[in-house]
Amino acid sequence: MVSLPSDQDASGRTLGEAEIRLVAEAINSGTLTGTKGTFVKQLEQEFAQLLGVKYAYSCASGSAAVHVAIAAIDPEPGDEIVTTAITDMGALTPILYQGAIPVFADVDPRTWNVTAASIEQVLSDRTKAIIVTHLFGNPCEMTEIMALAQSRHIPVIEDCAQAFLATHNGQYVGAIGDIGCFSLQQGKHITTGEGGIVTTNDDALARRMFLFINKAWGYGDPQPDHYFLALNYRMSELQGAxxxxxxxxxxxxxxxxxxxxxxxxxxxxxLPGITPPWLDPRNTHSYWKYCLSVDSAVVPDGALGLAKRLKAEKGIFSAPRYIQKPAFQCEVFREQRTFGNSRFPFTLARPEAIDYSPEKYPGSFAGLEAVLVLPWNERYTIDHVNYIATSLGELLA
Known part of the structure; x- marks a missing residue:
């Protein structure tokens, strides 16, 4: 068996002397808060320049980045935000924390991404924003989604946590919609353990995001105050370094x-019974993970069976289904467990918005049933690739 590098330790990460040197510099400076130091500001400037956007602000996590974006949109209680049910819960609970209702669009089972058509089906006069998640590093169909959103005057938030430097029509994700959200969690393309970044070209949204990260305190204003309800979502200088x-x-x-x-x-x-990642020719994929679609009519026990055999016979760990069920089947949505026994903000929702009948989501259920997520990172070599390919070939023969 061949041992594959893991993004959960040094074998699959690029952390090294450069990080150590800058962290030591931060410590020796004695200034570890991003409000007074230099590394967080440098990160924000360089990230904005890399993506080609006017503004980038760092924050505490990818979940915080989504929360900052939603707070910048500033929904009224009961407003609806269209999103996907195939995503991390950290991208969904911020919607509830801001008093809005997550409304789930179905996905294309080839990509596990929402589409313009599936979004359009769930829009209403209460839709305040659309969140698109570029799952696994494969961009959504942003041309069509942006045309739809702009025709309805609805802002688009891009969840790019898994999609650093992925592109659509030559443009980086995170620079296409109104706001981009990135994660620096342990397993992402680059990491600070935990951390996030938000991006925008919009002056007003940038102002709201900066304030929300900083307890709505107007740093640099002539007469600063805490202007509205907000949190401390700042990144430290250690993370910034x-x-x-x-x-x-x-x-x-x-x-x-x-x-x-x-x-x-x-x-x-x-190989019979599996399909490699499907990629729109307008896109470039950044491969947070490498995802196969497994045909259960060809492969015994489908993705789950193949995952078990990969682990037992080849020592290759993988994740069938990615998440075990669509997010709306988790207790927080199913039982509406939010603030005490209030069920807020679900109490403000239209019945149609919180109707999670499985027949409404054929793509989501089909996609989760078929997906097998192979771990991936930048330390993989051709020898690792050959081992995975040979292993799959032997198991599918």
Whole structure:
């Protein structure tokens, strides 16, 4: 068996001397708060420049980034925000915390992403925003989604937590919609353990995001005050120092992932019962993970059976289904467990908005049933790719 690098330890991460040097510099400065230091500001400037946007602000996590984005949109209680049920819960609970109602659009089972058509089906006169998640690093159909959103004057938030430097029509995700959200969690393309970044080209949204990260305190204003209800979502200088070093490596990290992913696709594309990632020709994928679609009519016990055999016979760990069920089947939605026994904000919802009948989500259920998520990172080599491809070939023979 071949041991594969893991993004949960040093074997699959690019952390090294550059990060150590900048963290030591931050510690020696004695200034560890981002409001007074230099590394957080440097990160924000360089990230904005890399993406080609006017503003980038750092925050405490990817979930915080989504919360900051929603707070910038400033929904009224009971407003609706269209999103996907195939995502991390940290991208959904901020909607509830801001008093809004998550309304779930179905996904294309080839990509596990929402589409313009599925979003349009669930829009209402209460829709305040649309969140698109570029799942696994594969961009959504942003041309069509933006045309739909702009025709309805609805802002678009891009969840790019898994999609650093992925592109649609030559433009980086996170620079296409009104707001972009990124995660620096342990397993992302670059990491500070926990951390997030929000981006925008809109002056008013940028102001709201900056304030929300800082307890709505107007740093730099002539007569600052706490202008509205907000949190402390700031990033520390220690995280900022690590992120500055990591950001320099990001282009080569993404390219390394693409190169090995393309090599695997070439080797397995003709194997029976599995389909490599589907990619819109307008897009470039950044491969947070490498995802197969498994045909249960061909592969015994489908994705679950293949995952068990990969682990038992080849020592390759994978994640069938990605998440065990669509988010709306989790207790927080199913039982409406929010603030005490109030069920707020579900009490303000239209019945149609919280109707989670499975027949409304054929793509979501089909996609989760078929998906097998292979771990991926920039430390993979052609030897690792060959081992995975050979293993799949032997198990599917």
């Amino acid at each position: 690590v992120a500055v070093a990591q950001l320099q490596k990001l282009p080569e990290i993404v390219q390394a992932r693409r190169t090995t992913a393309d090599q695997l696709t070439e080797q397995i594309q003709d």
